[in-house]
Structures are given as structure tokens and as C-alpha cells.
Amino acid sequence: ILNVEQSPQSLHVQEGDSTNFTCSFPSSNFYALHWYRWETAKSPEALFVMTLNGDEKKKGRISATLNTKEGYSYLYIKGSQPEDSATYLCARGYSTLTFGKGTMLLVSP
Amino acid sequence: EAGVTQFPSHSVIEKGQTVTLRCDPISGHDNLYWYRRVMGKEIKFLLHFVKESKQDESGMPNNRFLAERTGGTYSTLKVQPAELEDSGVYFCASSQSFTFDFAGGQKRRNEQFFGPGTRLTVL
Numbered sequence: 463i464l465n466v467e468q469s470p471q472s473l474h475v476q477e478g479d480s481t482n483f484t485c486s487f488p489s490s491n492f493y494a495l496h497w498y499r500w501e502t503a504k505s506p507e508a509l510f511v512m513t514l515n516g517d518e519k520k521k522g523r524i525s526a527t528l529n530t531k532e533g534y535s536y537l538y539i540k541g542s543q544p545e546d547s548a549t550y551l552c553a554r555g556y557s558t559l560t561f562g563k564g565t566m567l568l569v570s571p
Numbered sequence: 572e573a574g575v576t577q578f579p580s581h582s583v584i585e586k587g588q589t590v591t592l593r594c595d596p597i598s599g600h601d602n603l604y605w606y607r608r609v610m611g612k613e614i615k616f617l618l619h620f621v622k623e624s625k626q627d628e629s630g631m632p633n634n635r636f637l638a639e640r641t642g643g644t645y646s647t648l649k650v651q652p653a654e655l656e657d658s659g660v661y662f663c664a665s666s667q668s669f670t671f672d673f674a675g676g677q678k679r680r681n682e683q684f685f686g687p688g689t690r691l692t693v694l
Binding site: 494496498505506507508551553556558559560 | 574575580602604606612613614615616619626627629630662681682683684685686687688690
């Protein structure tokens with residue numbers, strides 16, 4: 463993997479469903495993995511910054527895991543709510559960030 | 572604490588015109604970054620300032636783009652003359668000063684705080 467890749471590109475779930483997204487990245491020269499939540503016309507909101515292999519972070523109903531050896535991170539949302547609808551971005555790097563294209567999540571009531 | 576602010580929020584200009592975008596970072600943040608998202612693509616790094624110095628400008632697309640950060644506070648990004656392909660959302664981000672610290676296996680995280688972006692449309 464040469465770039466940061468995210469899947470799926472978009473996702474439509476019902477309120478209450480749990481969901482997860484994948485971020486894949488080059489495992490060599492790894493320093494940090496960032497997750498952001500972005501609603502159009504607003505500031506991307508930092509969710510997590512993870513640096514160590516095996517890191518697990520949690521913020522309310524959202525959690526993330528990191529595997530630096532195989533180059534992937536998962537973001538989980540438990541019991542999705544309509545207000546979770548946003549684009550979820552992951553980025554690799556410490557100073558300059560390399561972003562994936564994002565996963566667009568739509569949660570219907 | 573005020574977040575990163577950007578001005579204007581939207582700008583529509585014609586090809587060949589000049590536009591200047593402004594970013595005010597979080598007070599006390601030495602690091603300031605410019606990124607750009609072209610429609611349908613990923614957010615891409617343009618430039619990194621540490622205080623008033625350009626630390627890394629490897630992402631600047633060409634010499635039509637000029638970024639400044641006089642005094643190490645706010646920054647401006649000027650596009651002159653603008654071309655159609657310059658359309659997109661220009662984000663600014665800031666972070667505190669950081670040093671690499673590997674003591675005990677700990678790494679200092681460099682959390683970057685983003686502004687809402689300036690949506691630039693070149694017609």
C-alpha cells in the first residue's frame with residue numbers, strides 16, 4: 463500500500479446499527495494515525511491520535527484500534543445516531559498528514 | 572478557547588484573478604499547516620510553518636501559490652493568478668510546538684486542529 467486508503471467509500475445505516483470502517487496505510491516508517499470526523503462546512507473534528515501498535519481508543523460510542531505492523535486501523539461506532547452522519551477521515555503522519563478520501567456515513571432515523 | 576478560524580468562508584473568483592485566504596491559528600500554536608481538498612479527492616498537504624518560518628512547502632502545487640506568516644501569528648495564502656484547477660476547499664490547521672520524545676517508548680502526539688476551510692471556486 464502506497465497511500466492511505468479508506469473503505470467503504472460510503473455507508474448508509476439505520477439508527478441503532480453498529481458499524482465500522484477501515485483505514486489502510488503503509489506500515490513502513492509509521493509514526494501516528496489520526497481519525498477525524500468532518501461535516502461539510504465545519505471544521506474537521508479530531509477524534510483520535512494513535513501511535514502505538516495495539517492502541518485502542520474510545521470516545522463515547524466511537525472507538526478505534528491500530529495495527530501498525532500490518533498497516534490498518536478500524537473505527538467503530540456503536541448504536542449509530544443520525545447526528546453521527548458525517549465523513550470520517552483517517553490520516554497518517556506526525557507533522558504533515560497524508561489523508562485518505564474518507565468514508566461518508568449516513569444514519570437514517 | 573477559540574478554535575482555528577479562516578476567512579473568507581467562500582470565495583468565487585474568475586480565472587486570472589487573485590485571491591488571498593487568511594488563517595488565524597489557535598493562540599500559542601507554533602505550527603500552522605495549509606491543506607487543500609479538491610472535489611472528490613483526498614485532503615492534501617500544502618505547507619507547514621513553524622512560527623514564521625516555512626518548515627516544509629513540498630506540497631505547494633506551483634509558484635502561483637504564496638504563503639506567508641509574518642510575525643508567526645496568522646497566515647495568508649495567496650493564489651495569483653487563479654486557475655480553474657485551484658477550486659477546492661482550503662483548510663488551515665494548527666498544533667502546539669512538539670519535540671520528539673522516545674523516552675520509555677512514549678511518543679508525543681501532534682494533534683492538529685482544523686479550521687472550517689475556505690471554499691474557493693474559480694470560474
